[in-house]
Structure formats: C-alpha cells, structure tokens
Amino acid sequence: xxxxxxxxxxxxxxxxxxxxxxxxxxxxxxxxxxxxxxxxxxxxxxxxxxxxxxxxxxxxxxxxxxxxxxxxxxxxxxxxxxxxxxxxxxxxxxxxxxxxxxxxxxxxxxxxxxxxxxxxxxxxxxxxxxxxxxxxxxxxxxxxxxxxxxxxxxxxxxxxxxxxxxxxxxxxxxxxxxxxxxxxxxxxxxxxxxxxxxxxxxxxxxxxxxxxxxxxxxxxxxxxxxxxxxxxxxxxxxxxxxxxxxxxxxxxxxxxxxxx
Amino acid sequence: xxxxxxxxxxxxxxxxxxxxxxxxxxxxxxxxxxxxxxxxxxxxxxxxxxxxxxxxxxxxxxxxxxxxxxxxxxxxxxxxxxxxxxxxxxxxxxxxxxxxxxxxxxxxxxxxxxxxxxxxxxxxxxxxxxxxxxxxxxxxxxxxxxxxxxxxxxxxxxxxxxxxxxxxxxxxxxxxxxxxxxxxxxxxxxxxxxxxxxxxxxxxxxxxxxxxxxxxxxxxxxxxxxxxxxxxxxxxxxxxxxxxxxxxx
Ligand SMILES: [Fe+2]
Ligand SMILES: [Fe+2]
Numbered sequence: 001x002x003x004x005x006x007x008x009x010x011x012x013x014x015x016x017x018x019x020x021x022x023x024x025x026x027x028x029x030x031x032x033x034x035x036x037x038x039x040x041x042x043x044x045x046x047x048x049x050x051x052x053x054x055x056x057x058x059x060x061x062x063x064x065x066x067x068x069x070x071x072x073x074x075x076x077x078x079x080x081x082x083x084x085x086x087x088x089x090x091x092x093x094x095x096x097x098x099x100x101x102x103x104x105x106x107x108x109x110x111x112x113x114x115x116x117x118x119x120x121x122x123x124x125x126x127x128x129x130x131x132x133x134x135x136x137x138x139x140x141x142x143x144x145x146x147x148x149x150x151x152x153x154x155x156x157x158x159x160x161x162x163x164x165x166x167x168x169x170x171x172x173x174x175x176x177x178x179x180x181x182x183x184x185x186x187x188x189x190x191x192x193x194x195x196x197x198x199x200x201x202x203x204x205x206x207x208x209x210x211x212x213x214x215x216x217x218x219x220x221x222x223x224x225x226x227x228x229x230x231x232x233x234x235x236x237x238x239x240x241x242x243x244x245x246x247x248x249x250x251x252x253x254x255x256x257x258x259x260x
Numbered sequence: 261x262x263x264x265x266x267x268x269x270x271x272x273x274x275x276x277x278x279x280x281x282x283x284x285x286x287x288x289x290x291x292x293x294x295x296x297x298x299x300x301x302x303x304x305x306x307x308x309x310x311x312x313x314x315x316x317x318x319x320x321x322x323x324x325x326x327x328x329x330x331x332x333x334x335x336x337x338x339x340x341x342x343x344x345x346x347x348x349x350x351x352x353x354x355x356x357x358x359x360x361x362x363x364x365x366x367x368x369x370x371x372x373x374x375x376x377x378x379x380x381x382x383x384x385x386x387x388x389x390x391x392x393x394x395x396x397x398x399x400x401x402x403x404x405x406x407x408x409x410x411x412x413x414x415x416x417x418x419x420x421x422x423x424x425x426x427x428x429x430x431x432x433x434x435x436x437x438x439x440x441x442x443x444x445x446x447x448x449x450x451x452x453x454x455x456x457x458x459x460x461x462x463x464x465x466x467x468x469x470x471x472x473x474x475x476x477x478x479x480x481x482x483x484x485x486x487x488x489x490x491x492x493x494x495x496x497x498x499x500x501x502x503x504x505x506x507x508x509x
Contacts, residue, residue, distance in 0.1 A: 071290060
C-alpha cells in the first residue's frame, strides 16, 4: 500500500473511532484476528514469499541474458479466465452492495458517510481494474450479470434496512469470503511462478503486475473487514445466522461465476 | 519426409479441442498459434490454391497433397476432408485481420473514429477475404450446415465476432458483450450469404447490406439499453415516492 493511501486510511479510521469508542484498538485487532484466522494466516505467508520473489527478481535483472517464458497451458488459461471473470463479478457486486446500503445507512447514522464513501471508492477502483483486465486479456464477462446485480442490490439494501450492525455484518461476511478467495488465487499464481522458475523460465511483468494487483486489492478487502468489525458487525442479531447465510451465498456466487 | 512416414504421422493427427474461445490471452506467455500442424498446414495451404477452380472438395485436397509432395491417399486422413479446407479458409482469413488492422485504419481515417465504425470496417475487410472463393461459398455453406460440422462452424463464427470486437477496441464488460457478439455473428452470416449472389462491382451491394444490418442492430441494442435504464429509473423513482410518503426504506 502506498504511504499516502495508508495515511489517508489512518485518518479515516481515527475519525471513525472518535464518536463511539466501544472497543480499544488492540481488542479490535484481536477480534478480527480471531474471527478471520485462515485469511490472516494465508495473507502473512503470501507476504513472506513476496520478499523471496522480490530478491530473485533483483538477482534476475542483474544477469543480462533474459530467460525464456513458457506458454500457458490450457488449464492455466482456464484458471486465469475464470479467476478474472469471478473477480470482476465480485467487484461489481461489491459496488452495488455499498451503493444500495449507503442511503438508508447514512440517513440513520450520518457519521458513517466518510467510511461508506471510502469503501465504495475502493470497490469502484477494483471494478475498474478488473474491467480493464478482462478486456485486455479477452476474457468473457459473466453471463449472469443481471442476476448478480439484482442479488447484490437486494443484499445491500435489505441489510441496510436491518440496521447498522447488520449492514456491517454483511460487509464482514462478504469480505471474509472475498479475502479468502483472493488468497486462493494468489497462492495458485505463486505455485505457477515456482514451477516456471524451477524449470528455468521467467515469470515476466504481466504476471508480476497481476499478483501485486491481487495482493493490493486483497489487503483493501481485509481493511473493509476490519472496518466492519470496528463498527459492531458482531453486534448484529442473529449474527451467526446472518453471516453464515451471506457467506454461503458468496461461496455459491463465486462457484457459479467461475463457471458461467 | 517420406510419404509413408508422413502418412503415419498424419494418422496420428487428432484435432485439438476447439474450445479455445475466450481463454485468458497472455501477452508475456502467448499460447502456441495455429490449430493445424505442419503436415496439415502443407497440404491445406497447397489445396487452398485449387479452391477457386475446384471448390472445397476432395479433389482440391488431392491436388494439394500432390503439390505438397504427399501421396493422394494421405488426404484421407486430413480428419474432416473438405471441411478441413473450409476451416483453413475461416482460420487464415480471421487471423489475417489483426496484422492488417493498422494499415486499414491509417488508410481509412473515417472508419477509425468510433468502435461501431471500426467494427463495420473490419467486418467488411473480412467479407472481402471471401472474394476469391465467393463463387464456391454456397457449396461451402452446405458442408458447414451438416450436423457434424455445425458446432465447429458456429465456433468459428463466434471467434470471428470476438476477434472483430477485440480489434475494434470494444471494451464492454456487461451483457452488451454478448449482444454485440451475437448480433455481429448473425449480421456477418447473412451478409456472407448475400454476397454469394452479389454481382455488383466491388460487392458494393453487399457493403450497403452490411451497413443497413449494422444500423438496425445498433438501434435494437439501444432499445434494449433504453428499457434497462427505464426500469432502473422507475425503480428508484418508486423508492423515492415511497420515501416521501414516510415509508422507511
Ligand atoms: Fe473490492
Ligand atoms: Fe471490499
């Protein structure tokens, strides 16, 4: 994350925290760490291997003769097109959820306006990124676009009507699934890279850029998750029912749009 | 290569699955190009030169095999006979568009301004690719319409529509992605059929036909987009009315 963005985020988080400081900072952290253990663990391993790929890249640029690049296999191309398709669908859904949630939520809780605007802007940025990636790499967009639009809008709107806690529980549930989903993709890409490098091939900027894009977006999704928990997502009643329905829905949607 | 060895090699040919449509397209790690292997390529490209005179036929294939230094009999194992020759035409003509793109649009500045204009220009360019075999194309269409060849024929048509939109710089990522490609497939196929009966100089009537169909298609997709917008507008207006009446939504 660029430092300016981080600063911005810290400022927003401080603003958010001031009006109602129910949980001290370390508590928040513990909570989110406890409730999203798998994604946290994966994300830290992903970051560790960042460091190793970074050094190997530096070593590579010193040796002047470029290594060859291996053509993608059919399976790899299938994986990549379904990955980009499902990501674009997910980000479309995210922008629609926040769009639908914002008016009722901000009416009732004006202090949430900057947070909602901040999260929406990030989702809009993610959507733009994947829109251009699927055009560039000639991936077919999801065929169920109208269905996802309708469901995302419905989910955002209904959770916002149920109140602030439910809306935040919705964000928490969605971002937990999405964060894990991005982590799985990052892991598969790292496996691809490892295999290429073991066989003496080069990874190349196209895939280096792709994986750093995925990591940046994954980190932003996990920030959304933290914001949601800070804003009492866990207070939603019945929390377990709401989040497990939404999470199951997300997994179903991911499964479907990887295929259709 | 000795003919006998060529024969055994050719019998081993199995058509690569044709579902390469819309797989991730990599720039750093491009997939190997071409669906024909070296021997097939040699026979088909030689046979293709005989198509204007002999049509998309077994005879043209035999002549091509002989020209390429193979035995006549080896054409039996070009997996789909005359249909392979048709496919060769479809693939090579589609692949010929990309390298010519720059040249087409620098010559024809008018066509380069908008995406629909570029789609029209590229579709016309592709139709002109049928010029030399146009008098044989109705036979080809009959072969393509045989049930066993219909899937591959549709697949090629879809690849062409996708290629044209990609080269025209279309960036749609919503349902219009499908309607645009589907619409162009239908328009292209009907223009191609129209062209087989066109005796006008330079196929001017075919181009006029193509432009009329594209204009109609444009107004159709505008109508679809308009209806969608109207629905969205009505829904949000309805919500606002309810809100103004004090309903808490
Ligand atoms: Fe996102
Ligand atoms: Fe998010």
